[in-house]
Amino acid sequence: xxxxxIVFPGTNCDRDTLEACQEFGWEAEYIWHNNPxxxxxxxxxxxxxxxxxxxxxxxxxxxxxPEFQALVPCAEIHPSSLKWAGRDADSGNESDNxxxxxxxxxxxxxxxxxxxxxxxALAKFSPVIEALKDYIENKRGFVVGICNGFQILCEAGILPxxxxxxxxxxxxxxxxxxxxxxxxxxxxxxxHCEERGMSDAAIQGINEENDDWIASLHFSNAPxxxxxxxxxxxxxxxxxxxxxxAHAEGRYVADEKTIQELKEKNMIFLTYKDNPxxxxxxxxxxxxxxxxxxxxxxxxERAFFKELGNLDGQVIFEFIEHEFA
Amino acid sequence: MNKYKADIIVKLKNGVRDPQGSAIETxxxxxxxxxxxxxxxxxxxxxxxESENTQNAKEKLEKIADEVLSNPILEIYEIIRFxxx
Numbered sequence: 001x002x003x004x005x006i007v008f009p010g011t012n013c014d015r016d017t018l019e020a021c022q023e024f025g026w027e028a029e030y031i032w033h034n035n036p037x038x039x040x041x042x043x044x045x046x047x048x049x050x051x052x053x054x055x056x057x058x059x060x061x062x063x064x065x066p067e068f069q070a071l072v073p074c075a076e077i078h079p080s081s082l083k084w085a086g087r088d089a090d091s092g093n094e095s096d097n098x099x100x101x102x103x104x105x106x107x108x109x110x111x112x113x114x115x116x117x118x119x120x121a122l123a124k125f126s127p128v129i130e131a132l133k134d135y136i137e138n139k140r141g142f143v144v145g146i147c148n149g150f151q152i153l154c155e156a157g158i159l160p161x162x163x164x165x166x167x168x169x170x171x172x173x174x175x176x177x178x179x180x181x182x183x184x185x186x187x188x189x190x191x192h193c194e195e196r197g198m199s200d201a202a203i204q205g206i207n208e209e210n211d212d213w214i215a216s217l218h219f220s221n222a223p224x225x226x227x228x229x230x231x232x233x234x235x236x237x238x239x240x241x242x243x244x245x246a247h248a249e250g251r252y253v254a255d256e257k258t259i260q261e262l263k264e265k266n267m268i269f270l271t272y273k274d275n276p277x278x279x280x281x282x283x284x285x286x287x288x289x290x291x292x293x294x295x296x297x298x299x300x301e302r303a304f305f306k307e308l309g310n311l312d313g314q315v316i317f318e319f320i321e322h323e324f325a
Numbered sequence: 326m327n328k329y330k331a332d333i334i335v336k337l338k339n340g341v342r343d344p345q346g347s348a349i350e351t352x353x354x355x356x357x358x359x360x361x362x363x364x365x366x367x368x369x370x371x372x373x374x375e376s377e378n379t380q381n382a383k384e385k386l387e388k389i390a391d392e393v394l395s396n397p398i399l400e401i402y403e404i405i406r407f408x409x410x
Contacts, residue, residue, distance in 0.1 A: 117368075118396055125393075155396065162398040169344045253341065253399060278342070 001321060003028040004102035006132075006149075008123045013109035013301065017146065020301035021106070024317045031099065033112075033126040099128075099135045103324060104142040107149030109246075109299060119163065119249045120151035129156050136293065142324045143293040147247055150285070150295035159286050159295045160262070161254030167278030171248040175310070177240045177273040178284055178298060180319075181266065240273060241312045243298035245284075250297045252279035252286075265289055270296055291323070326375045328410040329382040335395045335402045336367040370394055379409065 003021040007014045007030050014030060021028035099105060113122035123129070129152070136143060136158065145153040153159040166172055254262070259281060262268050270285030285296030300313030337343050345366035353362045372389065376382035383404075390402040 117394065121393065121396070162396055164341075164399060165344055167342070167344055169348055251342075255398075 001026040001103045001324070002101060004031045004099060004105045005029070006031045006033060006105065006107050006128055008033040008110070008112035008126060008152075010112045010114050011108055011110035011148070013146065013148075013299065016299075016301045016304075017106050017108040020304040020313065020317065023304055024314065024321075026104075029102075031102075031105070031128060033123070033128045099131050100138070100140050102135075102141060104144060104320060105132065105135065107143070107145040107152055108301070109147030109149060112148055112152065115148075115249070118151075118155070119148060120153075120155040123148075123152045124156040132156075133158070139290070139292065141292075142320055144320060145293075145295040146299060146301065147245075147250075147297055150297055151249065153293065153295045158293060159288055160258045161252055161283075161286075163249050163297070164251050164253055165249055166247070166251050166276070169248075171246070172250070172276050173244070173246040174276070175242050175244050176276055176284075176298065177242055178270045179240055179273060180270060181268040181287075241270075241315060242303070242310060243300055243312055243316075244302045244310075245276065245298045247277070247297055250277045250279065252281075252283040252297075254280060262286065267291075269294055270298070294320070326377060327382070328373060328375055329379070329386075330371075330373050330406075330408050330410050331382075331386050331404050332406040333370045333372060333386065333390050333394060333402055333404050334367055335370070335390070335400050337365060337399060338401055341399050367400075368394070373410070382409075383407065 003018075003026045005014050005018045005021070005028060018028045018030065112120060116122060132143065133156075135141065143153075143158075145151075145159070150159070151163045154162050262281070262283075267287045267289065268281065268283055268285075269287045271282040272279065272284045273282075275282045284298060285294060287294060296316075300316040302308070303310040303313035304317075305311075343365050346364040349364045349366065350362045353359045353364070370390075372386065374382060374385055374389075376385055386404055386407070390404070391397065395402045
């Protein structure tokens, strides 16, 4: 799987998202919001190559495109690892102006355009969103909007409804329990429970607990990499995920007609167990009608590494991979 | 080309919850400035554009207000001042 992570001015969850994709075994690249195929960086230094000694403190972004250089002063990337999507940094050959090389495209969290006017209000006008609409129309792959990404998808009209100020007017930053929405039809995902030594009786018990398709997901899935992971790192034996949220404008709002449609077409992807922000119907995440686009307020990429004590984010990626395949 | 100036306000639609307004109400009550306030908070934009004539100017302003300054799902806009400079 090849993933693209869109970066706007003000985006700050791009690196976490990209690292999560790589951790999951996908190839991943950044996509700059403006002129998308002229600018894609191969992120090899993030995995430890090319840093050299003393590669901490004062890192500057080296990139020939002055706009990107000015706006994203972060990690140092060795010039030889720079690669423009569809052309070499040196040769400068033209390529097609599309996102078609990607199987999945992420719109990560952060504060695109400073959340000015409204969160995502200005980002929706970037050229990459036009390219994304083509990508969606061509049914090329999956789109995942996380937090600010979800806000941008709603502002752009790609997902219905809107996200606005939390009910309590606070920036909420905490772990929340979430339920995956019901899907039409029977749907079984691969179960890794045997690898983790779960007994048949325990697996049967989960299946009987609820008839929702998510019962087959078994959130005690083993992590995909070879680390020997503690079973307690996944929310055990329940139909609930635990993921962190961090937002001030996370309250989902939609009119009656839209809500009716969301329910009828099984477009509700994630719901809060204890609604933190006043979202209608406790909605934390949505599908589009075709179920090729997900928007979600919680951050799966922040629950991806055993060092952080929660691996439930990997479940979302496993789901995406399965949906796409 | 003529220059036109306009002031545009953006308000929440009736029925959309306004936590900012509620927060202000709470403070007004607490401070004693008003016992039973009702407040709806909105946004104010002051814009200057160029256009061939008044008609086109107004159309352009409406487009700006509709597509950028407000989210029609939640908000309505009002052009409260308009003049040719």
